[in-house]
Amino acid sequence: MLDVIEGVAAELRRMNVPVSTSELIDAARSLRTVPLADREAVRAAVGACLAKSVPHQDAFGIVFDLFWPRNDAEGRRLADGESLFEQLPDDELRRILLQSLAKDGTSAMREVARVIVDRNAGIQPGRAVAGTFYVFRALRSVQADTLADDVVALDPPAEGPTRSLSLRLARERAGRAVVGFERMVETEVRRRLVEDRGAEAVAATLRTPLPADADFLTASTPVIEHMRRVVDPLGRALGHALTAKRRRSGRAHLDFRATIRDSLSTGGVPIRLHLRKPRPCKPKLVVIADISGSVATFAQFTLQLTSALQTRFSSLRSFVFIDGMDEVTDLLTAGPTIRDASARINNERRGFWFDGRSDYGHALQLFQEKYADAVDSRTTVLLLGDARGNYREPHAEVLAGLHGRAARVFWLNPERRVSWNEGDSVVAEYAEHCDGVFECRNINDLKNFVESLA
Structure with a gap:
C-alpha cells in the first residue's frame, strides 16, 4: 500500500x-x-x-x-448478466445504456463500458500509447456525442410554464451522467493498459501538464475551458495592478485649508502639514492583439482578458490585426459573450488587409495612421503576439513613436523565450521600445506578469 x-x-x-x-x-x-x-x-x-x-x-x-486499478471483478456486479451483455449487439447495448443513464444505473453502465471497450476499442498489446484513440473508438460505437439528448428524449418534461427550466435541468443531469460514463470507459482502457505494460509505463504516456502550466498555443479543449475560468479574475487583478501603480506614483499636494485649521491649536504656526490624497485620473488602456493563425488560441485569451479589464479604466480601446488593423472595442462591449465577439471578428475579417499573413510592420503603420489619437501620456499600451512578421519590414520606429507618447508599453509573447529572434521573429527590435517584454505561454506566466506590476 x-x-x-x-x-x-x-x-x-x-x-x-x-x-x-x-x-x-x-x-x-x-x-x-x-x-x-x-x-x-x-x-x-x-x-x-x-x-x-x-x-x-x-x-x-x-x-x-x-x-491502483479497479479490480475487474468490481465492475461485474450484475448476477448472470455478463454473458448476456456480451451477446447483445451495439444498438441494444446503447438502449440499455440510455436507460441506465436516466436511472443512474452505475453497475449497468460499468458493464456496458467493459463490453464496448472489449469489443470496439481495438487495444493492441505492447503499444506505448496513452489510449486516447482507444477511448474514442469505444465511445463512437455508442454514439456518445448524442447520448445526453437521447436520455432527455426518453422522458421529456411536460408542457407548462416551467418546461424550459425543467428541460435545462434534465439536460444538465444527463450531461453529468454521460461524463461519468465516459470516465468509466477511460478507466477501463487504462486498467487494460496497466495490465499490459505496467503503471509506470502508462503514466509516462498519460503525463500532461496541469491547466496552469499548459501552453496557450497547444492546449487541448478541456484544458482551454479550464483556462477560461481563471482569465477573468486575472484580468481584474491586472487592471488593479496598473491603476494602483499609477495611484502610488502620483504626487501629493498641500491641503492649505486643513493645514491652517490645524495650526490654530499651535498659535497659528503650521507645524503639521496636511497633504491631499493623490487622486490621479483613471489611466487609459490600449490593447493591440495579433489574431493570426499561429497564435489563434492565444488570441482568444487576449480578447477575454481585454473584456475583463473593461471596468478598470476610463478608456479601454481594443485593436486586432493580422496584416491590417481594426478596432473591435464595440464588438467586445456589445457581444453577449466573448465567443460571439470572436465569431464576429472572424466573420467580418477584422484585422485582415491583403493576404492574411502576419505583417506587424504594416499593422503598426495603419495604427499610427488611423488611431494615433488613442495613445497619450495617460495610456498604457499592451501588445499581444509572437512578433513573427513573415520576414516583412517590422517598422519598429512606429512602436518607438508610440512609446514616446504613451505612459508605458508592455509586450506579452506566447512563444518560449528560447525561440525569440529565430527565423522571422523580430522581438529584439520591438523590445527596445517597450517597458517590458514578457514570456506568456500559460496561466502561470500571466500571473507572474500581473505580480510583477503589483
Whole structure:
C-alpha cells in the first residue's frame, strides 16, 4: 500500500503537482482511519492529503487509477448478466445504456463500458500509447456525442410554464451522467493498459501538464475551458495592478485649508502639514492583439482578458490585426459573450488587409495612421503576439513613436523565450521600445506578469 502512495506522489510531482514530504506522511497516516479493502475510501483519504485544488484532484484521480486499478471483478456486479451483455449487439447495448443513464444505473453502465471497450476499442498489446484513440473508438460505437439528448428524449418534461427550466435541468443531469460514463470507459482502457505494460509505463504516456502550466498555443479543449475560468479574475487583478501603480506614483499636494485649521491649536504656526490624497485620473488602456493563425488560441485569451479589464479604466480601446488593423472595442462591449465577439471578428475579417499573413510592420503603420489619437501620456499600451512578421519590414520606429507618447508599453509573447529572434521573429527590435517584454505561454506566466506590476 505504501508503494502505491509513493508511486502516486512521485507521478504527481512529475506533473508539477506540489506534494510535500509532510503531505506524503499525512497520506500514509490517513490509511489508519479507513478500511484498506475499500478502494474508494482509500482514494478519498489519500486524495484529501495530496490534491489541493480541482486541477490537482483531476490529476490525482488519473494517477490513482493507474497505480491502483479497479479490480475487474468490481465492475461485474450484475448476477448472470455478463454473458448476456456480451451477446447483445451495439444498438441494444446503447438502449440499455440510455436507460441506465436516466436511472443512474452505475453497475449497468460499468458493464456496458467493459463490453464496448472489449469489443470496439481495438487495444493492441505492447503499444506505448496513452489510449486516447482507444477511448474514442469505444465511445463512437455508442454514439456518445448524442447520448445526453437521447436520455432527455426518453422522458421529456411536460408542457407548462416551467418546461424550459425543467428541460435545462434534465439536460444538465444527463450531461453529468454521460461524463461519468465516459470516465468509466477511460478507466477501463487504462486498467487494460496497466495490465499490459505496467503503471509506470502508462503514466509516462498519460503525463500532461496541469491547466496552469499548459501552453496557450497547444492546449487541448478541456484544458482551454479550464483556462477560461481563471482569465477573468486575472484580468481584474491586472487592471488593479496598473491603476494602483499609477495611484502610488502620483504626487501629493498641500491641503492649505486643513493645514491652517490645524495650526490654530499651535498659535497659528503650521507645524503639521496636511497633504491631499493623490487622486490621479483613471489611466487609459490600449490593447493591440495579433489574431493570426499561429497564435489563434492565444488570441482568444487576449480578447477575454481585454473584456475583463473593461471596468478598470476610463478608456479601454481594443485593436486586432493580422496584416491590417481594426478596432473591435464595440464588438467586445456589445457581444453577449466573448465567443460571439470572436465569431464576429472572424466573420467580418477584422484585422485582415491583403493576404492574411502576419505583417506587424504594416499593422503598426495603419495604427499610427488611423488611431494615433488613442495613445497619450495617460495610456498604457499592451501588445499581444509572437512578433513573427513573415520576414516583412517590422517598422519598429512606429512602436518607438508610440512609446514616446504613451505612459508605458508592455509586450506579452506566447512563444518560449528560447525561440525569440529565430527565423522571422523580430522581438529584439520591438523590445527596445517597450517597458517590458514578457514570456506568456500559460496561466502561470500571466500571473507572474500581473505580480510583477503589483
